[in-house]
Amino acid sequence: HCRLFASAVDNGDAPSPVEPSDGASVVDVNPPRGTRDFPPEEMRLRTWLFDQFREVSRVMAFEEVDFPVLESEALFIRKAGEEITQQLYNFEDKGGRRVVLRPEITPSLARLVIKQGKSVSLPLKWFTIGQCWRYERMTRGRRREHYQWNMDIFGMPKVRAESELLQAIVLLFERLGITFSDVGIRVSSRKVLQAVLNMYSIPEHLFTEVCVIVDKLGKLTREEIEKELISTGLPAKAVQGIIEVLSLKSLPKLEEVLGSDVEAVADLKKLFSFAEQYGYADWICFDASVVRGLAYYTGIVFEAFDRKGQLRAICGGGRYDKLLSTFGSEDIPACGFGFGDAVIVELLKEKGLLPDLSRQIDDIVFPLDEELEGPASAVASSLRKKGRSADLVEDKRLKWVFKHAERINASRLILVGKSEWERGMVRVKILSTREEFEVKASELQ
Numbered sequence: 391h392c393r394l395f396a397s398a399v400d401n402g403d404a405p406s407p408v409e410p411s412d413g414a415s416v417v418d419v420n421p422p423r424g425t426r427d428f429p430p431e432e433m434r435l436r437t438w439l440f441d442q443f444r445e446v447s448r449v450m451a452f453e454e455v456d457f458p459v460l461e462s463e464a465l466f467i468r469k470a471g472e473e474i475t476q477q478l479y480n481f482e483d484k485g486g487r488r489v490v491l492r493p494e495i496t497p498s499l500a501r502l503v504i505k506q507g508k509s510v511s512l513p514l515k516w517f518t519i520g521q522c523w524r525y526e527r528m529t530r531g532r533r534r535e536h537y538q539w540n541m542d543i544f545g546m547p548k549v550r551a552e553s554e555l556l557q558a559i560v561l562l563f564e565r566l567g568i569t570f571s572d573v574g575i576r577v578s579s580r581k582v583l584q585a586v587l588n589m590y591s592i593p594e595h596l597f598t599e600v601c602v603i604v605d606k607l608g609k610l611t612r613e614e615i616e617k618e619l620i621s622t623g624l625p626a627k628a629v630q631g632i633i634e635v636l637s638l639k640s641l642p643k644l645e646e647v648l649g650s651d652v653e654a655v656a657d658l659k660k661l662f663s664f665a666e667q668y669g670y671a672d673w674i675c676f677d678a679s680v681v682r683g684l685a686y687y688t689g690i691v692f693e694a695f696d697r698k699g700q701l702r703a704i705c706g707g708g709r710y711d712k713l714l715s716t717f718g719s720e721d722i723p724a725c726g727f728g729f730g731d732a733v734i735v736e737l738l739k740e741k742g743l744l745p746d747l748s749r750q751i752d753d754i755v756f757p758l759d760e761e762l763e764g765p766a767s768a769v770a771s772s773l774r775k776k777g778r779s780a781d782l783v784e785d786k787r788l789k790w791v792f793k794h795a796e797r798i799n800a801s802r803l804i805l806v807g808k809s810e811w812e813r814g815m816v817r818v819k820i821l822s823t824r825e826e827f828e829v830k831a832s833e834l835q
């Protein structure tokens with residue numbers, strides 16, 4: 391489950407390197423195609439957003455985990471034709487190993503759960519924020535890397551897991567000031583599609599491939615979808631049946647078509663009833679067309695979208711009860727989502743919800759001349775040991791220092807001057823009130 395990062399310093403077409411006077415060419419100062427730098431302002435936004443991810447993970451009682459960005463290619467070889475596996479950033483390392491820059495996080499989570507084996511008590515609730523990669527021809531000028539927040543629960547077979555993950559997503563949106571009139575979360579279950587395929591006695595092995603095709607609903611025309619479904623060998627009747635059921639947006643209607651005893655209906659009814667109790671029912675809606683594009687989903691799936699329909703999915707996820715057995719291990723029921731930081735930033739910009747993240751420093755320490763540079767070190771050091779951020783500035787004119795203080799929103803200017811220092815004092819200027827007074831250097835707080 392994954393989504394894209396929008397803002398930061400985009401790496402469009404790299405301008406040609408600057409030609410210095412001596413003719414040698416400067417190295418291309420841009421990062422590799424499809425990747426981004428995070429200069430301070432962009433980094434403050436990213437850090438703020440990741441802090442929101444972390445705070446929601448904390449209140450949901452999830453533990454943080456992490457993995458190498460580099461993984462064995464074997465973890466991502468799947469035959470279902472997903473876009474994510476067709477764009478692997480893969481290569482052979484110097485030891486002849488087939489490796490990838492991971493395109494998603496879930497397989498790494500599964501690998502670690504298998505590795506931990508019996509030593510982990512279930513259910514386990516893990517989260518991580520990690521960079522993911524794809525190698526896409528730059529024709530579409532899209533990024534090759536982005537960050538995503540993943541929350542996953544292993545060992546919780548009932549829809550409690552999905553309802554917990556949906557609360558995490560809603561808590562995140564609410565922390566950012568986004569409301570359910572801005573964003574909705576479409577919820578369905580792959581068991582809906584499974585039930586339809588069973589109605590037409592379609593062989594099990596086509597299920598995953600059909601899911602990956604149907605996930606293109608909304609990106610391809612209905613005719614293109616029908617054509618791709620027919621090409622898998624599905625009879626026309628089954629294709630019609632699938633398209634009809636997947637266009638349902640009412641759970642009672644689904645119950646009419648599939649019957650009440652179908653697992654998909656029971657799961658979804660339970661989830662929507664939990665949603666009332668959690669208090670996020672306004673955020674979610676049933677939409678049978680949601681299948682998500684990853685092969686390993688087996689049950690409930692969901693994705694958040696902007697109600698204006700201008701952006702790509704904000705986040706998405708679902709249940710994947712059979713992923714571990716594809717790695718040769720015993721299955722453990724699992725459920726998770728990926729939340730990228732690209733679309734969400736586009737949405738925050740569009741809603742005017744980006745926070746003010748200008749730089750803020752407590753103190754600027756400035757020696758008024760060279761022989762005071764030593765004492766200024768002592769003053770800055772003692773402030774820092776008390777937890778105050780102190781920017782030690784020297785070799786500048788006072789006029790520049792005042793400008794700098796404004797630029798970095800410093801609270802105080804601590805001037806270390808000869809006559810004051812000889813009396814054990816420093817001069818303090820409160821920059822908001824322009825108030826100015828002397829303080830004993832040893833008592834400066």
Ligand SMILES: Nc1ccc(Br)nc1
Pocket residue numbers: 392393394395474493494522523524532533534535536
């Ligand atoms: N899976 C994936 C990885 C990286 C980007 Br950018 N988009 C999707």
